Every structure is written in structure tokens, then in C-alpha cells.
Amino acid sequence: MTVEKVEQVEQVLRAIQDDYPDDFAWCYGCGQLNENGHHFRTGWQGENTITIYNPSPDHIALPGFVYGGVVASLIDCHGTGSAALMLHRKNGHEVGDDAEPPRFVTASLKVEFKKPTPHGVPLKAIGTVHEIHPKKWKVDVEVFANDILCATGEVMAVVMPSTFTKKE
């Protein structure tokens, strides 16, 4: 596989976050409008979901290894983004049509760190989405670096309750 092909594969062309309305685009993890955030972008890869992320030079635990909190953040937003993708599809929509996607928040997050995550290569979070009930979705996540499984995670994502927007 050539470098060009790898780079071509490792892009999320149509991400659910591209369709979030402005008032939901401030998340430090995945909000387009959060200038200093991670800008995670989550799309389909076959029947799975994918987020690709290049940690910045300071996102380290020790020199050479990615900080676990960044891996946890990647899993978190990948989970809510994946749930939004799946419910959006269930509702008859796809990224890029004019419909507003459903909004999710994280109820719980689990991360198992399987191996030290090497820094300096793109991380790929791959998600498998399960409907628990219409407002609650479970996303199983695997995080790969150089095709090595470095972490696994589970996100329980719930449709955003109204208490989140009352304060605005």
C-alpha cells in the first residue's frame, strides 16, 4: 500500500459533525467552532463508524506515547457521533442532506488501555453501534495506531436531554 493510498483511506470525507447546527458546534472534542478543540470528525466506514485523529505534539503521557485522556476524549466523541450517525440513518437521513442530525450526550464511558499508544501516527477509532432503545445507544469502540489495537471503549450515548439547553 503506497503512502498516497494510506492518506486517501485515512480521511473522513462526510462527518456527522459537519451537519451539527452552530449551537451544538462548540464541543472541545468535536465542535467545528471550538477554535482550540480536537475537531474530531466521525463518518461511516461500511457498517462501522470511524474517526481519525492526529494528536498534537503536546498530547503525550510520556515522550513517545499518547496521553490517555486524549484517547478517552476520542472515544467519547466518537461514541456520540456514531450514535448520531446511526439514529440519523434510522430516521431516513444521511450526512450532507439538509436534515439536522439528532444530538447525543455521553451517559457513561469505559476505556481499557491495551497497549501504550504510540505518538506520531494517526489514531483510528472504529465504532460498532447498538440500539438499546430509541433514545439510548451503545457504541463499542476500538482505537488503532498503525493497525495495532491500543485501546477499547464503550460509550453509552443518550439523546440530549432538555436540561442541557435550558441554561443557554
Place this chain on the structure above:
Amino acid sequence: MTVEKVEQVEQVLRAIQDDYPDDFAWCYGCGQLNENGHHFRTGWQGENTITIYNPSPDHIALPGFVYGGVVASLIDCHGTGSAALMLHRKNGHEVGDDAEPPRFVTASLKVEFKKPTPHGVPLKAIGTVHEIHPKKWKVDVEVFANDILCATGEVMAVVMPSTFTKKE
């Protein structure tokens, strides 16, 4: 309770991270030498451990609420720092004596988001540390904002394996 008293209470005067040697002080979460990191600092509060953190303005999920990935990061480093404090004490040492503290990494992390975490107030992570075996410690964490329990967590912390330093 006056504002002055609150501010006085809400400082960690002696943190385990202050004693980490330079090669272990680069963590984006709790490394003193990581210029852009969170600089979490973990100390004793009675028989519990405490980390206090003021999220920056961009650490939001939605305007007014703290980003879950930052809460997860706080729990993560609070867990490893708490385990280090406890094992250091078990070994006969306290923060500020000249002994080098033990180093921990996170094996697994669980976070339950109980309530939306308000932004703009200090977060307090409180830990209860349990020895599983001499190299593996479990830390139960509660995260408070304005004395409201916003998240709970569990960190399995293990003494840093040699594989982490081989790469350096």
C-alpha cells in the same frame, strides 16, 4: 463560609506531581513540564485524595457545561496520582521528602456522567484508593462542581511497566 475560606480550602498545597522526576513530568494531564497541559495536582485530603481544576473557557461540551473528555482526563490523572500517593505512603514516604514517588499508568477508566457539569467553577475530584495487589490499585473518584456530584469514576492504576520507558 466566606469566599476567602473557600479559596483557602480549594488549594492542593503538596501534590505528588511536584515530586515526579523530569522524565515523568510531560503528561498532558498532570505533567509540570507540559506547557499546554492541564497541570492537574493531586494531594491528600484526610484519608482521601483531591485534585482541583478550573477548566479553561474552551473546555466546553455546550456553552455553560464542561466537556466530558476533560472530566475523564481529570479522573484519569487523579487516579494515577492518588495511587502514587498511597503507594508512596505505604513505602514510608510523603510528598516533599526527597524520595522519588512510584509511577503509575492507567489500565482502565470508567466514567459515569451523573449531571451536566457546570462550567466556570472549580471542579474537585475526590479519590478513595484501594490496593488490589502491590502493583495494581483501584481508585474510586467523585467529581464535584459547587458541591454537586457531577460524575463518578473508577481508575485501575498499575505500576508503570518497563515497556513505557524502553522507547525513550
